[in-house]
Amino acid sequence: xxxxxxxxxxxxxxxxxxxxxxxxxxxxxxxxxxxxxxxxxxxxxxxxxxxxxxxxxxxxxxxxxxxxxxxxxxxxxxxxxxxxxxxxxxxxxxxxxxxxxxxxxxxxxxxxxxxxx
Numbered sequence: 245x246x247x248x249x250x251x252x253x254x255x256x257x258x259x260x261x262x263x264x265x266x267x268x269x270x271x272x273x274x275x276x277x278x279x280x281x282x283x284x285x286x287x288x289x290x291x292x293x294x295x296x297x298x299x300x301x302x303x304x305x306x307x308x309x310x311x312x313x314x315x316x317x318x319x320x321x322x323x324x325x326x327x328x329x330x331x332x333x334x335x336x337x338x339x340x341x342x343x344x345x346x347x348x349x350x351x352x353x354x355x356x357x358x359x360x361x
Contacts, residue, residue, distance in 0.1 A: 320344075 322338050327336035 323340055324336045327339055331339070
């Protein structure tokens with residue numbers, strides 16, 4: 245039996261570096277997971293509810309605009325029927341068309357002024 249002490253393992257420094265690198269990789273993955281969870285929570289709390297509110301507002305606006313256009317069509321048809329008895333069909337269409345063009349011009353002027361400010 246010999247009392248020789250075992251020689252130090254030649255692969256020990258490489259094993260040490262490998263363990264350190266593995267731990268650094270684990271730390272990076274943990275940090276990545278934490279950032280992902282925080283980002284997900286922030287998006288769920290800060291971004292999704294306002295976007296849902298905007299979506300509902302836009303949907304309500306489209307619904308209101310559609311009903312308004314439908315109402316304007318009925319008003320225009322009623323005005324054409326009424327005016328056609330008074331001034332004739334051609335002049336009734338002209339009057340209603342001119343009223344719509346004046347309304348469009350007014351809305352366009354308001355939009356241009358608001359864009360220039």
